[in-house]
Amino acid sequence: MKLKPYIFITLLSIYNISISAIFVDIGWKKQIEESDYIVKGKIIDIEVRNHEYTLNAFTILNGEKIPFAVNKNSPHTFYTVEIEEVLKGVVKENHLTIIKFGGCINGVCERVSTTYDFDLNDDCLMLLKKGSDGYFHARNGSYDMFTVTANNQIKRKAGNKMPGQFEYANEPNSIQHKVIENMGDLRDFIKQLNSEKK
Secondary structure, X not given: OOHHHHHHHHHHHHHHHHHOOOOOOOOHHHHHHHOOEEEEXXXXXXXXXXXXXXXXXXXXXXXXXXXXXXXXXXXXXXXXXXXXXXXXXXXXXXXXXXXXXXXXXXXXXXXXXXXXXXXXXXXXXXEEEEOOOOOEEEOEOEOOEXXXXXXXXXXXXXXXXXXXXXXXXXXXXXXXXXXOOEHHHHHHHHHXXXXXXX
């Protein structure tokens, strides 16, 4: 009978670990530097379909890291974005296709904790990487996806999973943790970063 409290505490600990995953705020400077493209646009089409991809992973055997690849076929959401403004990178097309893992097909849904969801006609800001598959991907899930309001305010898609801007900042006024609240602030900050590189 003495094991019951320990079992309960162990189960509670496992539960807390599984739900406590959040993003660590790396700050706008690093987000911008690590992105290949930063675009503002409008979601004009959303399609969910099965997509084949290769999952690169590894296992550890006798202390040795052994990489392996698994071919998968699972639901992915494809967002077509009409580009209104390119803040970083060179984008020649008027439209981009952004792919994210997860979605619902015939009532069966697959999701990951770092996902984001856009609705048709959402105005958005996206920090992107171009994958080897030719599609554009969020640099780091919902951490780098935003909606843009009618008055140009930027709202992170991660919602309440995201800590406050200053939670991890030692110096709230540092450039690393600058608060960016609207498109004008972001444009000015990118110009500042570009001038510092020269």
